[in-house]
Amino acid sequence: MYSDDDYIMLSAINHYVHCPRRCGLIHVYGLWSDNMFTSRGNIMHERADSEENEWRDEKHIVRSLIVISKRLGLSGKADIVEFTDDDGIIIPYPVEYKSGKPKKNISDSAQLCAQAMCLEEMMNLSIEKAAFYYGTPRKRYEIDITEGLRNATEDIIIKVHDMVKNRKVPEAKYEKKCNTCSLKDLCMPGTGRKKVSWYIKGLYSTNEEAS
Numbered sequence: 653m654y655s656d657d658d659y660i661m662l663s664a665i666n667h668y669v670h671c672p673r674r675c676g677l678i679h680v681y682g683l684w685s686d687n688m689f690t691s692r693g694n695i696m697h698e699r700a701d702s703e704e705n706e707w708r709d710e711k712h713i714v715r716s717l718i719v720i721s722k723r724l725g726l727s728g729k730a731d732i733v734e735f736t737d738d739d740g741i742i743i744p745y746p747v748e749y750k751s752g753k754p755k756k757n758i759s760d761s762a763q764l765c766a767q768a769m770c771l772e773e774m775m776n777l778s779i780e781k782a783a784f785y786y787g788t789p790r791k792r793y794e795i796d797i798t799e800g801l802r803n804a805t806e807d808i809i810i811k812v813h814d815m816v817k818n819r820k821v822p823e824a825k826y827e828k829k830c831n832t833c834s835l836k837d838l839c840m841p842g843t844g845r846k847k848v849s850w851y852i853k854g855l856y857s858t859n860e861e862a863s
Contacts, residue, residue, distance in 0.1 A: 653722050653723065654722065654724075654725030654813075658725050658813070658817070659720070659725050659726060659727045660679065660725060660726060660727075660809070660812050660813060660816055661679065661726075661727065661728050662719075662726055662727070662728030662729075662763055662766055662767060662770075663728060663763065664678070664679045664812045664816075665759075665762050665763045665766050665805065665808050665809060665812065666759045666760060666762070666763040667679065667759075668808055668811060668812050668815075669757055669758060669759035669762055669808060670757070670759045670829075671827075671829070671833070672811075672815070672822050673821060673822045673823070673824060673825070673839060674833060674835055674839070675812060675815065676815055676820070676821030676822060677821065677835055677838060677839060678835070679812070679815075679816055680815065680816055680819050680821050681821065683835060683838050684834075684835070685834045685835055685837070685838060710736055710737065711734045711735065711736055712734070712735040712736075713732060713733075713734050713735075714732070714733045714734075714735065715731065715732050716729050716730075716731070717729065717730045717732075717733045719767055719770035719771055719774065720770055720773075720774065721766075721769060721770040721773045721774075722773070723773060724766070724769065724770070724773075724806070724809050725809070725813060726766055726769075726770055726809065728767070728770075730746050730748070730767045730770075730771070731746075731747060731748050731749045732746070732747040732748075732749070733745065733746050733747070733771065734747060741777070742775070743777070743779075744771045744775065744777075744779060745779075745781065745782060745783070746764060746767045746768055746771060746779070746782045746783075747782070747783045747784070747785060747792070748760065748763065748764045748767065748782070748783075748784050748785070749784075749785050749787070750784055750785070750786050750787065751786075751787040751788070752786065752787065752788055753786050753788040753789060754784070754786055754789075754793060758801070758804060758805075760784060761795055761801060762801070762804060762805040762808055764782050764784065764795065765782070765797055765801050765802060765805040766805050766809065767782070768782050768797050769802065769805070779797055780796065780797055781794055781795065781796060781797060782794070782795055782797060783795065824839050824840055
């Protein structure tokens with residue numbers, strides 16, 4: 653069990669898989685910057701974040717649902733959760749909206765799996781499937797919440813908790829994916845460690861430390 657102060661955001665899971673340093677800059681130092689890719693994501697989430705719930709046939713569609721897990725120390729929002737009644741048992745089906753296309757790594761799948769595990773704990777049931785809606789192909793993709801995915805997701809969660817607790821942010825290392833990262837100018841890949849440290853300290857006033 654984690655205390656409320658130790659909870660990490662669901663998005664940190666995705667950030668960590670994509671780039672541990674990006675995760676640290678956001679969730680340890682509190683840095684953020686938008687670019688066209690993050691802006692597209694914001695637009696994609698406007699509908700899901702509207703908090704306008706509705707019924708479609710036998711499905712109750714809930715948007716922007718707050719989910720938490722005391723066991724995993726997680727909190728965040730599920731874009732959409734579709735609830736169906738299966739012989740008196742309410743089954744949740746989380747659907748995550750993404751502006752791009754399916755990833756080669758498990759960054760998206762781990763985040764969605766974590767949402768499912770939060771819902772399982774909250775509702776005391778088991779979730780076997782969930783889905784993404786990707787904006788580029790404009791198509792829904794269903795995934796299985798397997799034991800292997802669960803184990804991989806929990807391992808990532810532990811690593812993020814360790815990073816946040818110990819405030820250990822990896823050093824910058826340039827990779828091709830850095831070119832599309834909204835934090836590239838703040839991360840400064842290829843810049844000396846000391847200069848980066850001075851820069852981050854300079855983002856805060858002399859009377860305020862990073863929290």
